[in-house]
Amino acid sequence: RVFCSSICALGAIQDLVVIKPITLPKKLTTALSMIPYVYLGSAILFAATGTGFIICRYDPFIGIFRLNGNAPYLYLGAAFLITGMFIARPYCRFFCPYGVLLGIMSRFAWKHLTITPSKCIDCRLCEVSCPFDYIDKPNVGLARESRKTGVRRLGFLLAAMPVLIILGGWIGHRMxxxxxxxxxxxxxxxxxxxxxxxxxxxxxxETKTFRQMGTSEEELMAKAHRVRQQMNMGGWILGGFIGLVFSLKLIGISVSRTRTDYEVHKPTCFSCGRCCSYCPSDEMHLPNFVPGSLAYNEAMALRDPNAAAVEEPAPAKKEKEPAQV
Ligand code: SF4
Ligand code: SF4
Incomplete structure (x- = not known):
């Protein structure tokens, strides 16, 4: 997602205002992460039926950049920026339709940002460094449910997938x-x-102009009928797609692969690089880990608010080799 970290003006303006980011409950972020799929799917449907380009129309920051937006959009942009002081990059995380496409591509990225350039020593310093909560923690040694329970739940979710797709399609048809x-x-x-x-x-x-144009009513009704038919078909497809995404998300939550190190969550990580500066394995950031330095104290305070005064970082797994620098 090099676009999100280095190019996108919408991401940049939100990044500027991150002051005191809070961590949102996982269930809430998972639910909110459905919105960009709905937005993207609706945008494609509206564009395909000639109804409009809603992504451009409802872009909350374009008015700010152009200095001439309508008041409601300026207010919307301002609301996103104020929210962004405490919930980092809210538009990117919970609305941006481009982010959906970039996230899918990011899963298959040949090269992706990693927190450490060499070896993770599980010092935990990066653990809470991501204001978006996109760092996956190691899960080895944690109590896990039995394989049988996991397989049973996976079977249930797979069986529920067609039901969710049809239900989503029906809702799309009604909409x-x-x-x-x-x-x-x-x-x-x-x-x-x-x-x-x-x-x-x-x-x-509108009706006055239409009558003056001399177009026949039959022609207008035929056009309207065609659009309604397209919307109906598109509604089934859009709803089915959302049902499929929802189903895949449920499966994604219920299946976890074994992780031994701290890793960025590839599909969502913006590659902003904040977490990299918390890694003592990175030679470039070694000055951050001089005990007593501001960066060191901040990193320790993030890790444990009561530990700011601690003088030495304490790797959790001492048996591991220190990083090669
Ligand atoms: S998520 Fe969307 S708005 Fe945010 S930086 Fe990426 S492309 Fe831009
Ligand atoms: S690179 Fe940025 S977005 Fe990705 S995990 Fe690190 S801090 Fe979070």
Whole structure:
């Protein structure tokens, strides 16, 4: 995700305001992480049906960068920035549709950022250094459920997958009617019909312009009908896709691979590099680990708020070799 760490202006402006990041409950972040998939899927559906480009329209920071945004979008951008002081990069983590695509690619990245350039000595200094909580901790030696329980749950989740896909598709199908109203042809057709049914209704600017253009009503109704059909089909696909993602997320939570070292979570890590400066195995950051230095004290305080005054870092696994630098 080199784009997120080094190029994206939306990420940069949020990074600037991270002051006191808090850790959110895992269940909440997992639930919120569904939003970008819904956003991305809806954006594709709206673009494919000629309804609009919602990602550009609702970009919360574009008004700030252009210095001419509408007030609601400026407020939205400001709300994201204020939230971002305490919940680091909220738009990136819980809304950005590009992040979904970059995250998928990141899983297969040939080279990915690692916390340590050499060997993890399990000193735990990096453990809480990520303001986004994207560091996976080692899990060897922890109490784990029996294999039988895990296999049974996995079987249940796999069996539930088609149900979730169909349920999601059905919800998408039900949502297709309100979603289609965002399309200008459908919107116009409904206004024209409403004015015919109720002659007391005043002509709107849209219906007046339509009549002056000389396009036939049949043509308009045919266009609206086509969009509704596309939305209906798209709603089934979008809902099914969201059901599939939800199902895969549940499986991802329930299956954990063995980790012996501290690792970045590849799909979500922004490659910002903050955690790297907490690693004493990195020669470049060795000055950070001079006892008494500001960086050293901050790292120790992050690790344990009562340990800021401790003079020496205490590797958890002393039997391991120190890092090669
Ligand atoms: S997650 Fe999205 S908004 Fe954030 S840096 Fe990446 S591309 Fe930009
Ligand atoms: S590189 Fe940045 S986003 Fe990735 S784990 Fe480290 S601190 Fe977190």
């Amino acid at each position: 297709s009617v309100p979603m289609s109203r965002y399309n200008h042809w459908v919107y116009l057709a409904e206004q024209v019909v409403a004015e015919k049914v109720n002659p007391d209704l005043k002509e709107t600017l």
